[in-house]
Amino acid sequence: MSLWSAADAARATGGRATGDWQATGVSIDTRTLRPGDLFVALSAARDGHDFVARALEGGAAAALVSRIPEGVAEDAPLLVVADVQRALEDLGRAGRARFGGRVLAITGSVGKTTAKEMARTAFGAQMRVHAAEASYNNHWGVPLTLARCDPGADLAVIEIGMSHPGEIAPLARMARPHAAIVTNVAPAHLEAFGDLEGIAREKAAIFEGLEPGGAAILNADLDVTPILERAAGDGAVRFGESASADLRLEEVHLHDETTVVRARDRGQPIVFRIGGVGRHLAMNAAGVIAAAGAVGADADVTARALSAWRPPAGRGTRERIVLDRVEDRAIDLIDDAFNANPASMGAALERLAAARPGAGGRRVAVLGDMLELGADEARLHAGLADHPAMEAVDVVHAAGPRIRAAFDALEAGRRGEWRETAEALAAEIGRLLRPGDVVLVKGSKGARTARVVDAIRDLGHRDRRNPREDT
DSSP states (O other): OOSEEHHHHHHHHTOEEESOOEESEEESOTTTOOTTEEEEOOBSSSBGGGGHHHHHHTTOSEEEESSOOTTOOTTSSEEEOSOHHHHHHHHHHHHHHHOOSEEEEEEOSSSHHHHHHHHHHHHHTTSOEEEOSSOOOSTTHHHHHHHTOOTTOSEEEEEOOOSSTTSHHHHHHHHOOSEEEEOOOOSOSHHHHSSHHHHHHHHHGGGGGOOTTOEEEEETTSTTHHHHHHHHGGGEEEEESSTTOSEEEEEEEEOSSOEEEEEEETTEEEEEEESSOOHHHHHHHHHHHHTTGGGTOOHHHHHHHGGGOOOOTTSSEEEEEEEETTTTEEEEEEEEOSOOOHHHHHHHHHHHHHOOOOTTOOEEEEEEOOOSOGGGHHHHHHGGGGOGGGGGOOEEEEESTTTHHHHHHSOGGGEEEEESSHHHHHHHHHHHOOTTOEEEEEOOGGGTTHHHHHHHHTTSEEEOSOTTTTO
16 A cells, blocks of 8 residues: 655655655665665664665665765655655654544653553554554654554554653644643653653643644643643543542552553443553553543443553563573563663562562562763662662662662662673673572663663573463
8 A cells, every 4th residue: 555655745745756656654764664665864873865775775665865865866766855854744744634533642751652552452452553663752753653654544643752841842733632641750851851840841742732622631640740730721631549530540459460450430430451560550551541532442442452462572571581491490581671760660660579489589670770860860769779669679789870879778688789880780690690580670771771681581591471371
């Protein structure tokens, strides 16, 4: 199926098309490009024009460029524009304009990607859903998702993120959602915003893009909820444990691999199960259920369908690392090394606390630095030692200069090893673990904590099954 013809893409961007091509998709990366894609030559870490020839050789239908690259014939299938980034944004707006379904936008300091994937699963049981396959939530990710949008889908789920003030509102106005969710507001990117109130105001800007009559869906349990409510106006829909919540969580039970929730949706009792562990996951799911009516879905069907959701890789997935198949010796790894801030660190510790170690095993946390927390980073790191879930953790290993504040604040019996870098700790991880351990690895992506995950996986034979799926 053609997604963009040369004429349609030229009309949307104001560019000049060479040839009469038809594109079936849109790509910004030659490594994942599929034959038939329109390749967008963005300039970020590297200039995408340097990869146009490779893209065309790989089967791209055409390339969106601001100049004819070296080694590319003048009669090659191209869409020549003044500025590639602006043209991608124009393509995204055109994709949104022709989309006849509903749009759900999601933001939050914690949980926006998880909520997006929950929405894909829960609403996908009832309708055709379009959503990005990755965390495409920035100035190029949102227009790329819209430009890729299948015009025949019933629902598009758009994730919107930020790292600096003023980023969310223009992306929300581009997406023009019928419903928008703010999952949470937490200390993340504090260097750019100064305080939690500044972050809340930026997150609340997602409501500026709502279509007339659209639903503003927000977390009712935050200190900054009033900021969100003022931005949402009279039509706010609240979810959480607070008495003011329209969708109120009454009981959240954490099991070894699932979370079971009893709630009330505008007074009506509902029960749902999530294929992951954490109160934060229950909150994300509640936000998705609260959006059901606004996107044309049934809330009860949405709640039931959430049982099919599983956390994506690097976001709390649990896997078994088999050390010895004959003697059945293994370690269970909880890989949550994609990113970290105080709220997600606390949620990960709760996940570990709910896990059952194997025979003779322990609950082990391997923690890395949380980045971009600003002047208050030492206090925020040290505060992890006082998190209630830490009581269930047997030993903590840490890597990085910032997480040292948390490590030093722990009681001596819980402190394991601290190293300056994740690489240094990864080199020693084999002697720090023992069969039966369940090990959480959590830290900011820039802290390279995922190196410890790789080292743990290298200890043995990985079994991607749920380690307890047969019980």
